[in-house]
Amino acid sequence: MTRMVLLHGLGQTADSWRDVLRELDGGETLCPQIFQLPTDGPLDYPRLYRALCGYLDGVPGRFVLCGLSLGGVLALQYAIEHGDRLSSLALIAPQFDMPKKLLALQNTLFRLMPAKAFEPMGLAKVDVVRLCGSMASLNFRDRLGEVSCPALVICGEKDRANLGAARELARLLPKSQLRLIPRAGHEVNVQAPQELGAVLQELLHQDI
Numbered sequence: 001m002t003r004m005v006l007l008h009g010l011g012q013t014a015d016s017w018r019d020v021l022r023e024l025d026g027g028e029t030l031c032p033q034i035f036q037l038p039t040d041g042p043l044d045y046p047r048l049y050r051a052l053c054g055y056l057d058g059v060p061g062r063f064v065l066c067g068l069s070l071g072g073v074l075a076l077q078y079a080i081e082h083g084d085r086l087s088s089l090a091l092i093a094p095q096f097d098m099p100k101k102l103l104a105l106q107n108t109l110f111r112l113m114p115a116k117a118f119e120p121m122g123l124a125k126v127d128v129v130r131l132c133g134s135m136a137s138l139n140f141r142d143r144l145g146e147v148s149c150p151a152l153v154i155c156g157e158k159d160r161a162n163l164g165a166a167r168e169l170a171r172l173l174p175k176s177q178l179r180l181i182p183r184a185g186h187e188v189n190v191q192a193p194q195e196l197g198a199v200l201q202e203l204l205h206q207d208i
Contacts (some may be wrong), residue, residue: 007071023197044134066090155183
């Protein structure tokens with residue numbers, strides 16, 4: 001039985017995949033609450049990634065790994081370092097070389113937002129600011145050639161902030177294809193769940 005693991009983005013929860021899950025069949029799909037995984041200290045990207053690796057160690061056999069935005073960054077690093085565990089990879093609205101100016105602007109906005117705005121994702125404001133700050137130096141460009149599994153790069157056609165990176169990533173990964181989702185922006189899993197579900201269903205049944 002093919003397994004798929006779905007990693008949500010910042011500002012989302014596992015429930016953000018709910019409508020996508022309705023479109024999938026033929027396998028077991030896991031949707032961890034990624035911000036509830038770390039247990040060894042204040043939340044930052046290295047701790048989050050280590051916690052995810054520990055979680056994925058418990059997934060038997062090879063599986064399809066799919067991540068959106070922050071989840072896509074995590075999925076890409078995992079594919080670089082543990083690609084033998086994956087049958088295929090799906091990266092939605094991905095960045096592989098963090099846009100430092102955009103992250104700095106985003107963190108400035110986060111600092112101005114009220115603490116209660118972060119409650120739906122189960123994080124404190126300080127955790128979100130720290131997490132984003134800890135990602136600023138991430139750059140996987142020189143390691144993309146280490147991704148050994150087939151990869152599908154997905155982006156909403158209206159996601160202007162990530163469309164260029166998605167096109168470049170699809171060009172640089174060794175075995176990859178680019179799929180644009182019509183009329184969708186950044187949160188493809190929420191904005192176009194049927195279309196995204198159909199694309200992910202292909203990964204459960206055939207090689208890309």
